[in-house]
Amino acid sequence: MYKLLLCWRYLRTRYIALASVISVTLGVATMIVVNAVMSGFAYEMKNRIHGILSDVIFEAHSATGFDDPQYHMEAIRRIAGDYIAGMTPTVHVPAMLTFEYGGTHHTRPVTLIGIDAETQSEASDFGKYLLHPGNREKMSFELRDGGFDAADRQPGAPADGRRVLSEAGWSYRRWWVERKKAFDADHPQRVEPPEPTGELSTGATDDDDTAVRLAAGDEESPAPNEQLTGEPSTDGEEAAATSPADPFKPEDNVFDPATEQHTGLVLGIAISNFRDDNGKERFLLLPGDDVMLTFPNAAIPPGAVNSNFTIVDLYESKMSEYDSTFVFVPIQKLQQLQGTLDTSTMVGRANSIQIRLKNEADANLVRDKLRKAFPMELYSVSTWRDKQGPLLAAVQMETAILNILLFLIIAVAGFGILAIFFMIVVEKTRDIGILKALGASGRGIMGIFLSYGLSLGIVGSGVGLVLGLLFVVNINQIASLLSLLTGHEVFDPTIYYFYKIPAIIEPVTVTWIVCGALLIAVLASVLPARRAARLHPVEALRYE
């Protein structure tokens, strides 16, 4: 009883000791904040990585991929069919994107991905990241009539941050075609209209190849190819690619951009937009614009294939790595352009198969099964974690290092407590003598100081806990306040693609932090407490 009472009185009268736990408080608060933010980042990142990557990825080592993805998918299904919820073949090709903006041409290196519009969303979260609600529902490579999201769907984004997108679609397309025609009419002397549309549609051998009649849709696209059946399809493609017609030949009436579109293309949003100095998003390209892609075909040596596409939607996964490089086109179109599509069977080559697993399935198990079944020399099988392992590991590493450093701060605070406790024990020597004279045991005296240390720890880490949690809860307000005060963006959405700082409070982590701080406070008071317990009562009483 006297322990508690004295401990309580010491706590209330010895402010210097409270000063010593301020570092514990700060350490605990910082650790909570750092862990919350780091796990928030890690969570967002995992989500985004996993969103675009399916659970298991089956790839061919060879550049041209493997034949007959359907056959492979069936083989995979035979091996691990019980775990698999969906599969889709994809083709990955490095490519160059060319587009016109403000009268000049721009190029961007991109990763061109051929996807199957029907099954892609079954195998990954691809569909969720599209900007048109209709495409999120059911992906289509046909340009829609407006209705794109006019705001970033992320929480905290400005409501009309992308007002320009609300006009995208057919109406936008008609508008720019209209303007272009007017411009061309006004400048008849201009020989080289800088217009990407229809450049290849006038190509000598496959004039209609890249243009898809809006009314007919995809069914018509293989038709022009059939004209080429006389020669090997790759050669035909090569011919198309290597002997381009004069790209700047004035437009003829074969393709009318106001009513027709090229093959649809989904563009990573970061390719088309950027942020101006005010942090406002600007779009270079919108759904409805036409772009040109240049990529290698399947021949050896590879030849370049050029083709025009119409942007039908934007893709926004918030992983800048993906958003700034990925371009999606229909897989059959890509196979056809590359010359890998067998026109009689409509089977082309693919270089990877995306596999989505059923919820409870263990990705590593499926990966290992597939690895056993397919020759390692030809195929690689990996989970999404394997794919982005270094990134996730880096985040984990950072978290671990920060935790160690911050815990060292608390440990340093522990030495502060130690020193101050020794001081208090010396100061209280006579009182310790008195207590012993009254019959208090050494253990009891030790108990006073241990519980004093514990209560200091509780106060310190408790205040730290509250501060840390408050900070985490209001982290975005604090960030904007700091930006306001310093005139310098603390958390720049252009860098992180987050409007809000993601923070997740993990109760387990918080518990560990608080327990660690308490432990340090108690450990720091052990030595002084032992010293107090061993004081000789008579000598302690005599102490002045």
Add this chain to the structure above:
Amino acid sequence: MNESKSALRAPRRRSDSQPAPHIEISPANSSPVQLNARGLTKSYRKGATVIPVLRGVDLEVRRGEFLAIIGQSGSGKSTLLHILGTLDAPDSGEVHYEGRRIDNLPLAQRDRVRNGQIGMIFQFYHLLPELTALENVLSPLMIASSAWSYWRRRREHGERAKELLDTVGLSHRLKHRPRELSGGEMQRAAIARALITGPKVLLADEPTGNLDRGTGQEILEILGRLNRDQKLTMVMVTHDLAIADRADRVIRLVEGRAERV
């Protein structure tokens, strides 16, 4: 923490049946012996030199007796008192309390003897500065019992403490901290604290040494009254013969030995 009485039961075996030797220093007294010491020696070491303080002190205090120990400063009065109160251990010799040897008890049992059987007051009062007068008086009870059992009987304890403070004339200063009390008031609180666990012996180490004459007289009045009314055995150390005169019997410590006066 157990009840203080059990502390004395355990060592009975070890303290043997050998009766405490009755070295008749004191005048014949019909009461049984409360506290006696035999052949106590104690020396302090200062570097290489050994300074003997007690060189075989024998004394006997009977129940209800008021014994005064006088001697010059440095004569070992306080040391003797500390040894009698088990605060310090003698180099050799024995201390018996009601016939049981207490100086060689295990630490925990000595703590309990000190807590429950022997009350002590000091020249410098030795109150805990963080606690109020009332809490200071209650502190031996807090030490004696666990937090829970203390809490259960806190009202009873509180009543007893107030009663005792009333006895020593300090009932108007319950909530004051020691620094807000005068010397006399602090000593009154200390007396109440020494008596709260109902000890049979009160050891007083120069209880008036730090007080003016008038206040000192008041404190001595209280001690005398306790001795008379409650038959409290009392051993008081002082250097003042005039004060010692109040005692039933006076012993002088000379060169580490006890002499009758």
